[in-house]
Amino acid sequence: xxxxxxxxxxxxxxxxxxxxxxxxxxxxxxxxxxxxxxxxxxxxxxxxxxxxxxxxxxxxxxxxxxxxxxxxxxxxxxxxxxxxxxxxxxxxxxxxxxxxxxxxxxxxxxxxx
Amino acid sequence: xxxxxxxxxxxxxxxxxxxxxxxxxxxxxxxxxxxxxxxxxxxxxxxxxxxxxxxxxxxxxxxxxxxxxxxxxxxxxxxxxxxxxxxxxxxxxxxxxxxxxxxxxxxxxxxxxxx
Numbered sequence: 100x101x102x103x104x105x106x107x108x109x110x111x112x113x114x115x116x117x118x119x120x121x122x123x124x125x126x127x128x129x130x131x132x133x134x135x136x137x138x139x140x141x142x143x144x145x146x147x148x149x150x151x152x153x154x155x156x157x158x159x160x161x162x163x164x165x166x167x168x169x170x171x172x173x174x175x176x177x178x179x180x181x182x183x184x185x186x187x188x189x190x191x192x193x194x195x196x197x198x199x200x201x202x203x204x205x206x207x208x209x210x211x212x
Numbered sequence: 213x214x215x216x217x218x219x220x221x222x223x224x225x226x227x228x229x230x231x232x233x234x235x236x237x238x239x240x241x242x243x244x245x246x247x248x249x250x251x252x253x254x255x256x257x258x259x260x261x262x263x264x265x266x267x268x269x270x271x272x273x274x275x276x277x278x279x280x281x282x283x284x285x286x287x288x289x290x291x292x293x294x295x296x297x298x299x300x301x302x303x304x305x306x307x308x309x310x311x312x313x314x315x316x317x318x319x320x321x322x323x324x325x326x327x
Binding site: 129130132134139140141142143144147187189191198199200201202203204205 | 243245247252253254255256257260268270271303305307314315316317318319320321323
């Protein structure tokens with residue numbers, strides 16, 4: 100089963116609005132990361148938040164982490180048409196000597212001009 | 213500093229043929245990861261390698277799939293006797309060899325189509 104599950108699966112908003120995506124996970128984590136994937140392309144790393152952090156900002160991105168609820172959220176403020184993409188959360192960090200990332204199934208964001 | 217490179221970008225194979233996917237990590241990176249992505253799904257971990265060593269292959273199918281990362285040259289993901297279900301995008305990622313760096317840098321992927 101998936102370690103991370105994003106919610107919603109799809110989101111359509113108007114340019115200028117904020118977009119919020121949520122991610123839930125099941126087991127203990129070292130860190131949680133958010134990636135963006137444009138259609139048919141590779142993944143771009145957006146932001147990493149460690150298990151001892153609660154909130155992190157990067158430009159128009161704001162990520163929160165609640166380890167008690169095993170959930171994270173990604174907020175994109177003042178969205179632009181160029182933000183249209185799929186967004187994935189991934190749990191990772193060094194666990195059992197492995198650095199593998201475990202991805203959720205993603206949120207497909209459409210920003211309408 | 214070039215990013216992670218993968219080739220070919222697109223690969224078409226007939227059922228029963230072999231597919232060889234290549235990945236060159238970023239300069240200075242000695243950790244390589246392979247992931248598979250089916251349409252409309254997230255990435256699934258396959259294997260984690262360091263130079264000449266397989267560290268974690270818990271996501272690799274038991275048969276037909278193998279991976280290597282030789283001392284010299286790119287990492288290779290090899291799929292023997294491909295079947296239609298192997299059609300997917302295969303992504304390689306790399307990371308540097310020191311502690312405390314958990315971010316992985318992804319290549320553009322190889323899209324495998326099995327006809």
